[in-house]
Amino acid sequence: MSALQEGPMKILVVDDEAPLVHLIEQYLLREGFCVEATGNGVHAVDIVRRANPAVVILDLGIPGMDGVEACRRIRMFSDCYIIMLTARAEEVDRLIGLSVGADDYVTKPFSPRELVLRVKAMLRRPRGAHATNPDTYQLGDLHVDLAGREVRLRGQPVDLTLTEFEVLAALLSEPGVVLSRSALIAKVWGDDWFGDHHLVDVHIGHLRRKLGEDPTNPRFIHTVRGIGYKAGPQR
Secondary structure (H helix, E strand, O other): OOOOOOOEEEEEEEEOHHHHHOOOOOHHHHHEEEEEEEOHHHHHHHHHHOOOOOOOEEEOOOOOOHHEEEEHHOOOOOOEEEEEEEOOHHHHHHHHHHOOOOOOEEEOOOOHHHHHHHHHHHHHHOOOOOOOOEEEEOOOOEEEEOOOOOEEOOOOOOOOOHHHHHHHHHHOOOOOOOOEEEHHHHHHHHHOOOOOOOOHHHHHHHHHOOOOOOOOOOEEEEEEEEOEEEEOOOO
């Protein structure tokens, strides 16, 4: 098991299945990543606080503290990418994991090679691509400062994950224009991302909840059935 160090991109693997962890480690190390692993949720939170990894691969069913609670606690002080692993494919697991700030999910069994490809694609995401844009957006009582990466609703800060912020920024970059799920994937996750496009719907759902949207009469993010989503006043 390798200790995290300065230099190579740091990855933390959190799973109590030792053979699987070893396999993932070997694939990541071959790609030049610096890897640390633990099978305990409490230890995972401590490691993230100490080592500040770029990506955390986090199993849902770990002992000590389950993956959902570990993810929630990590999100209190870190904006690292989090990929949730789950052995149960039910939709609720995916939704619960992402609702506490995970960026993506992978259902077991999976190919370690594909997981590494997903990690690499995630790290190539144009994250923060909007941060150099000095524009701000005012949509009713919603204020979004792209440069400061700040969102306020009725003057109060709204706590978004970086992925949620990027989805909102992508929609606001073309107000009134309908963006398909594929277009949002390309803008936020990058052209080389692969996975379930349902991920977009999940993050849109979290955004709406945090913005206090009425599902029957949304003010900020609108669904265009069969096509995608758009931001701005409904016409």
